[in-house]
């Protein structure tokens with residue numbers, strides 16, 4: 163008689179299969195998907211390592227594995243993604259939070275702690291709300307406004323905020339960049355933004371699982387990738403208080419272009435790197451006068 167399939171043997175088989183299909187983290191993904199199918203967490207897999215997995219569960223797992231090897235991201239299959247040690251619900255209407263974005267969040271938290279007192283922070287293009295919610299959790303004196311052009315994204319972000327009990331400190335708004343705040347000097351302390359920054363002509367080179375499954379509206383940043391940031395800068399300058407900070411995420415090769423764009427509006431502009439040592443975040447500070455008060 164054939165040995166029954168166990169958690170262990172299923173994981174081993176799937177890891178090998180994923181490796182042959184060139185999935186970057188085969189064991190991790192096999193675990194995330196099996197835990198999802200069994201309705202347990204990854205620790206639970208090890209607690210039940212030698213337990214048999216029944217036929218219904220196996221056929222459900224098989225279906226999901228099939229979708230995964232066709233390119234569908236794990237986060238959309240499970241509806242969840244971890245970011246900054248928090249877990250967020252995600253859907254195909256929002257970009258999946260990326261580990262490299264944690265650099266910008268860390269810098270914003272450090273800046274916020276340095277400022278002290280009560281803070282007012284805007285997260286522009288909030289998506290599933292990961293950045294806004296991480297900031298709310300780690301900056302307990304902050305009030306956050308989280309804005310997205312997609313009402314589906316804002317709904318999801320609101321749900322994620324409730325899970326971490328920070329919804330009473332986050333104002334969610336649907337709208338374009340900072341325009342929902344109006345034209346007046348809003349007196350923000352910090353603006354953070356991970357806007358679409360992929361140049362349109364690089365779209366075809368993106369990994370299949372990105373270009374076929376993630377929302378283009380959250381990725382395509384126009385001809386040079388900086389179209390949204392070009393519109394954001396004058397608005398951010400208007401909405402920040404004097405001495406306030408702006409932090410934006412960029413691609414590895416956009417540092418010099420972003421630096422020169424932001425220097426038109428902000429002082430102390432600096433490019434920071436991610437854990438891979440690549441340019442990833444640009445920070446600027448609003449001085450008394452705009453260095454070159456021109457609209458680009």
Ligand code: GLN
Pocket residue numbers: 260356357358359360372380381382411
């Ligand atoms: N880092 C993302 C990617 O390369 C892009 C995110 C963005 O455009 N803001 O897939």
